[in-house]
Amino acid sequence: MPVDAQAAIDMLKELRALTSDENGAQRLAWSPVWLKARAWFQSRLRELPVEHHLDAAGNSWTTLAGASPKALILGSHLDSVPNGGWLDGCLGVIAAYAVLRRIADEYESKPPITVRLVDWADEEGARFGRSLFGSSAFAGTQSIEQDRSRTDAGGTRLEDAVATCDVSIDAIGDAGVERKNAAAYLELHIEQGSVLEKMGLPLAAVLGTKGVERHAITFHGQEAHSGSTPMTARRDALAAAAKLALEIRTIAKRHPDAVCTMGSLKTFPGIVTAVVGRCEAALDQRDLDAGVLAEMYDEAQQKSIQFAAEEGCTVEWSRIWNIAPEPFHPQLIELCEGAIRETIGRSHRMPSGPLHDAAEVSRAGIPTVMMFVQSLKGISHNKIEDTSEEHLKLAIEAFDKLASKTMAWIQAS
Amino acid sequence: MPVDAQAAIDMLKELRALTSDENGAQRLAWSPVWLKARAWFQSRLRELPVEHHLDAAGNSWTTLAGASPKALILGSHLDSVPNGGWLDGCLGVIAAYAVLRRIADEYESKPPITVRLVDWADEEGARFGRSLFGSSAFAGTQSIEQDRSRTDAGGTRLEDAVATCDVSIDAIGDAGVERKNAAAYLELHIEQGSVLEKMGLPLAAVLGTKGVERHAITFHGQEAHSGSTPMTARRDALAAAAKLALEIRTIAKRHPDAVCTMGSLKTFPGIVTAVVGRCEAALDQRDLDAGVLAEMYDEAQQKSIQFAAEEGCTVEWSRIWNIAPEPFHPQLIELCEGAIRETIGRSHRMPSGPLHDAAEVSRAGIPTVMMFVQSLKGISHNKIEDTSEEHLKLAIEAFDKLASKTMAWIQAS
Numbered sequence: 001m002p003v004d005a006q007a008a009i010d011m012l013k014e015l016r017a018l019t020s021d022e023n024g025a026q027r028l029a030w031s032p033v034w035l036k037a038r039a040w041f042q043s044r045l046r047e048l049p050v051e052h053h054l055d056a057a058g059n060s061w062t063t064l065a066g067a068s069p070k071a072l073i074l075g076s077h078l079d080s081v082p083n084g085g086w087l088d089g090c091l092g093v094i095a096a097y098a099v100l101r102r103i104a105d106e107y108e109s110k111p112p113i114t115v116r117l118v119d120w121a122d123e124e125g126a127r128f129g130r131s132l133f134g135s136s137a138f139a140g141t142q143s144i145e146q147d148r149s150r151t152d153a154g155g156t157r158l159e160d161a162v163a164t165c166d167v168s169i170d171a172i173g174d175a176g177v178e179r180k181n182a183a184a185y186l187e188l189h190i191e192q193g194s195v196l197e198k199m200g201l202p203l204a205a206v207l208g209t210k211g212v213e214r215h216a217i218t219f220h221g222q223e224a225h226s227g228s229t230p231m232t233a234r235r236d237a238l239a240a241a242a243k244l245a246l247e248i249r250t251i252a253k254r255h256p257d258a259v260c261t262m263g264s265l266k267t268f269p270g271i272v273t274a275v276v277g278r279c280e281a282a283l284d285q286r287d288l289d290a291g292v293l294a295e296m297y298d299e300a301q302q303k304s305i306q307f308a309a310e311e312g313c314t315v316e317w318s319r320i321w322n323i324a325p326e327p328f329h330p331q332l333i334e335l336c337e338g339a340i341r342e343t344i345g346r347s348h349r350m351p352s353g354p355l356h357d358a359a360e361v362s363r364a365g366i367p368t369v370m371m372f373v374q375s376l377k378g379i380s381h382n383k384i385e386d387t388s389e390e391h392l393k394l395a396i397e398a399f400d401k402l403a404s405k406t407m408a409w410i411q412a413s
Numbered sequence: 414m415p416v417d418a419q420a421a422i423d424m425l426k427e428l429r430a431l432t433s434d435e436n437g438a439q440r441l442a443w444s445p446v447w448l449k450a451r452a453w454f455q456s457r458l459r460e461l462p463v464e465h466h467l468d469a470a471g472n473s474w475t476t477l478a479g480a481s482p483k484a485l486i487l488g489s490h491l492d493s494v495p496n497g498g499w500l501d502g503c504l505g506v507i508a509a510y511a512v513l514r515r516i517a518d519e520y521e522s523k524p525p526i527t528v529r530l531v532d533w534a535d536e537e538g539a540r541f542g543r544s545l546f547g548s549s550a551f552a553g554t555q556s557i558e559q560d561r562s563r564t565d566a567g568g569t570r571l572e573d574a575v576a577t578c579d580v581s582i583d584a585i586g587d588a589g590v591e592r593k594n595a596a597a598y599l600e601l602h603i604e605q606g607s608v609l610e611k612m613g614l615p616l617a618a619v620l621g622t623k624g625v626e627r628h629a630i631t632f633h634g635q636e637a638h639s640g641s642t643p644m645t646a647r648r649d650a651l652a653a654a655a656k657l658a659l660e661i662r663t664i665a666k667r668h669p670d671a672v673c674t675m676g677s678l679k680t681f682p683g684i685v686t687a688v689v690g691r692c693e694a695a696l697d698q699r700d701l702d703a704g705v706l707a708e709m710y711d712e713a714q715q716k717s718i719q720f721a722a723e724e725g726c727t728v729e730w731s732r733i734w735n736i737a738p739e740p741f742h743p744q745l746i747e748l749c750e751g752a753i754r755e756t757i758g759r760s761h762r763m764p765s766g767p768l769h770d771a772a773e774v775s776r777a778g779i780p781t782v783m784m785f786v787q788s789l790k791g792i793s794h795n796k797i798e799d800t801s802e803e804h805l806k807l808a809i810e811a812f813d814k815l816a817s818k819t820m821a822w823i824q825a826s
Binding site: 191192193194195198210212214224225226227228229230231232233238239241242243245246249252253257258259260261262263264265266267269270271272273274275276282283284286320352353354355378380 | 607
């Protein structure tokens with residue numbers, strides 16, 4: 001009995017029509033449009049023999065009870081960034097719906113193990129800057145005290161915004177009860193990068209989410225007159241920063257999947273008539289291997305000290321944020337590759353640069369894997385985000401195969 | 414009969430006490446404090462057998478008539494930037510006063526040629542962004558139509574501000590009548606750089622003011638996700654700009670006195686999670702040789718195109734401002750060196766990176782030279798701007814010798 005991929009694609013289009021405007025998707029978490037998306041999704045559940053409830057963190061759970069309480073969880077998120085795309089998150093939720101429906105049909109409403117669908121609350125963190133809100137509460141990694149007083153651009157507090165959706169910030173840790181009997185977690189997502197398109201591949205098994213080291217780096221030199229200061233008498237903070245901006249590429253390229261990005265550079269006083277006295281840079285480094293990540297961070301620090309010395313400057317580092325890499329489950333990665341190979345004849349493995357709810361689930365000790373489908377032009381978080389319908393169809397079919405293989409794996413374990 | 418250098422230094426201190434606050438000098442052109450400085454200076458002229466008037470551009474002229482109408486002009490400016498130093502401009506005016514006084518005494522009020530002192534109006538351009546206001550009107554290089562509607566931070570128009578000092582913007586070109594009989598122009602100024610201090614020299618003859626090429630350079634790449642975009646798939650506008658920030662140093666160092674400065678760099682979107690899609694840089698290039706300047710500008714352009722291509726980016730240049738180099742008069746440079754050598758036993762020649770009123774006077778075809786005195790730490794436009802009293806004394810004595818030599822040169826020519 002095949003999964004109905006075309007029905008899933010039609011549902012995605014229906015959701016897009018319902019929750020987008022001329023600037024793209026507007027399913028900002030805790031907003032009326034997000035609640036509308038969730039109400040629409042729940043109305044579609046009435047066609048299935050399932051139980052539905054929201055947990056203490058606002059995650060939406062749909063359960064098809066099986067002969068065994070051991071549960072396979074399929075999920076992603078319906079929320080979007082403002083002016084977002086039609087696939088980021090939604091694809092995983094709707095694909096999970098299609099798979100759940102196929103399983104309910106195939107096993108006449110009583111599969112051998114329990115199958116659950118989760119729509120995580122506020123994956124994007126677009127309004128309050130707190131990504132993975134619901135999945136971190138599920139995983140027990142919530143950070144209530146830091147988060148309760150976060151405010152949006154209009155001054156509304158996170159605590160008050162979630163309360164409008166009947167979520168009490170102090171109680172979100174209770175979402176951890178949903179971990180009971182969780183045996184595996186699968187998530188289908190668009191790649192949001194250009195690797196698969198460049199390789200001419202529709203699908204990949206995801207090895208895990210990269211760890212991130214994010215730092216603010218300030219070079220201090222000496223402001224001086226552009227006209228009267230000889231080249232040899234300068235202590236140019238921009239020169240030291242420019243050397244580092246180039247060196248981080250060499251550092252990253254030593255490792256196959258590592259990335260290092262200097263996304264921001266600010267010059268002070270920042271006027272054409274003065275040598276730069278102070279230069280502030282922001283550096284983002286990512287890799288799936290914690291050792292590689294630590295090595296890259298160390299190399300960048302050493303090089304920054306060297307460049308500062310060469311330019312008569314000093315340098316300071318301060319950590320903005322960091323998170324450990326989260327490798328996915330080796331056996332589930334194998335199953336994912338197998339499902340892809342059966343669908344398209346070949347497979348590919350790659351890490352995820354962006355974070356996903358799956359990382360939180362994996363961090364909670366639940367065997368986890370993700371599948372990526374190609375993004376056109378690598379663009380996401382934008383209304384032009386897209387994937388060909390042919391690839392969406394292959395993705396839903398491969399994801400369905402992965403679900404079957406994982407059910408068998410859970411039964412056997 | 415020696416010049417009274419100590420009296421000049423005492424006058425500088427008196428002026429500082431009269432026109433500074435805890436943040437430095439406040440003699441902003443067209444302001445009450447500037448008018449106070451000028452009134453104080455005029456009160457000191459009563460001790461001398463001179464004629465005084467303001468010209469049509471607000472320049473203040475003091476004339477000691479000589480046997481010949483041929484005039485040696487000595488000058489600088491009393492105006493300062495906000496929170497400025499005690500020597501920038503004032504030193505040249507007060508030194509000229511001391512020399513004029515010495516000449517009046519020596520020749521019993523009737524020197525063989527006429528000697529004039531000028532205090533130029535609004536050299537700094539600190540309020541309206543129009544430097545060399547008075548000296549350009551004198552030289553006939555005024556730019557009335559571009560300047561009349563310039564406004565200060567408070568919205569006041571230049572045209573209205575100068576009118577409060579009885580200057581009509583439409584008439585400033587009439588200041589050109591002051592060029593009549595002008596035979597030479599001499600200006601003593603602090604270096605405002607660190608060259609002389611590093612060389613351990615108090616004084617230098619100035620070869621001219623460097624020409625300036627000032628451009629805005631924009632590199633266009635592709636904004637992309639820091640986490641999901643492989644290093645090899647990036648079109649990083651910051652990388653191209655960083656290469657140029659380093660290359661301009663190599664370009665400048667091929668020429669002994671050239672300088673190239675990237676004083677401002679801006680990244681867009683300028684967030685740590687995105688590869689820089691657009692990078693805007695400001696480049697300032699200066700040299701005394703017009704050919705060298707043109708060559709450096711061309712090299713920077715060529716290199717920027719190369720770097721853009723290497724990074725998959727494009728680059729655009731737009732001129733912010735430029736001015737031709739203004740070499741001073743070869744024979745007056747010789748005389749200046751001679752005066753310095755007689756005073757301190759050795760001499761040095763150097764170009765001026767900053768612009769000065771002397772450049773406008775020279776541009777009008779009047780033989781011109783400047784003398785520089787060492788600046789401590791190379792700092793100017795700041796309340797900590799300073800020069801040792803020993804060096805100030807040597808400077809005034811050498812400048813006095815230069816005036817005597819130039820008078821003889823005018824008489825002989």
